[in-house]
Amino acid sequence: MWGTLAIVTDRSFSLRGVVVRRGDRAVLDDVDADIPSDGITVLWGPSGAGKTTLLRLLDRLDVPDAGTVSYGGTPLDDLDVLALRRRVGMVFQRATPFAGTVRDNLAVAAPDADDDAVRRVLQRVSLDAALLDRDADTLSGGEVQRMCLARTLITEPEAVLLDEPTSALDEGPRRTFEQSVLELARDGLTVVWVGHDEEQVRRVADRVLHVSEGRVTT
Numbered sequence: 001m002w003g004t005l006a007i008v009t010d011r012s013f014s015l016r017g018v019v020v021r022r023g024d025r026a027v028l029d030d031v032d033a034d035i036p037s038d039g040i041t042v043l044w045g046p047s048g049a050g051k052t053t054l055l056r057l058l059d060r061l062d063v064p065d066a067g068t069v070s071y072g073g074t075p076l077d078d079l080d081v082l083a084l085r086r087r088v089g090m091v092f093q094r095a096t097p098f099a100g101t102v103r104d105n106l107a108v109a110a111p112d113a114d115d116d117a118v119r120r121v122l123q124r125v126s127l128d129a130a131l132l133d134r135d136a137d138t139l140s141g142g143e144v145q146r147m148c149l150a151r152t153l154i155t156e157p158e159a160v161l162l163d164e165p166t167s168a169l170d171e172g173p174r175r176t177f178e179q180s181v182l183e184l185a186r187d188g189l190t191v192v193w194v195g196h197d198e199e200q201v202r203r204v205a206d207r208v209l210h211v212s213e214g215r216v217t218t
């Protein structure tokens with residue numbers, strides 16, 4: 001018997017005393033917040049309130065001027081940034097397809113993924129496998145955003161950060177994207193979603209963190 005192996009199940013984010021300054025203004029001003037690992041947490045608040053700034057801190061795309069951001073109880077400063085970004089994927093507001101086919105786009109993220117894995121990930125985002133050999137720049141806006149989600153998922157992250165991923169989509173594609181994310185969250189993926197469409201927040205949020213005037217409240 002070698003003793004009990006600790007199973008790390010804590011995949012929550014926490015912010016303590018976080019300050020982010022832009023010019024002479026504190027966009028986030030001494031923020032304490034917790035984002036649990038289950039379900040969908042929506043960051044909600046007026047334009048310019050700091051939602052995207054907060055989201056980027058979680059993947060270390062930005063670093064705070066003061067305070068600590070932790071993932072699974074470990075300060076992000078103590079984690080290897082590339083390892084963190086494999087565990088925590090990001091989908092941006094504007095879809096960012098690379099040149100080439102859908103298959104090429106997925107291969108950028110996971111060159112060794114086999115055909116089964118590629119097909120499975122497309123299914124998870126409701127994209128037809130027939131699209132695999134289509135040029136990414138011939139996809140519709142909704143398809144390209146779901147391909148970007150698939151490209152994030154193919155590395156099997158524990159969490160995904162979504163920055164207003166449906167803001168450029170019409171109602172139909174918006175609902176399809178939401179449905180995929182709801183199913184992913186139900187399957188155990190941690191989701192942090194920056195949103196400002198009130199109806200959508202009601203449909204997807206398990207909890208809402210309100211970002212306003214430099215503070216985050218529940």
Ligand SMILES: Nc1ncnc2c1ncn2[C@@H]1O[C@H](COP(=O)(O)OP(=O)(O)OP(=O)(O)O)[C@@H](O)[C@H]1O
Pocket residue numbers: 022023027045046047048049050051052053054196
């Ligand atoms: N790199 C930067 N340099 C200077 N100011 C910045 C930078 N990034 C963000 N800001 C400013 O910080 C504030 C917060 O921006 P942020 O994008 O986090 O807000 P948001 O709540 O996501 O807004 P929106 O809903 O409009 O996307 C804004 O006033 C923005 O102009």
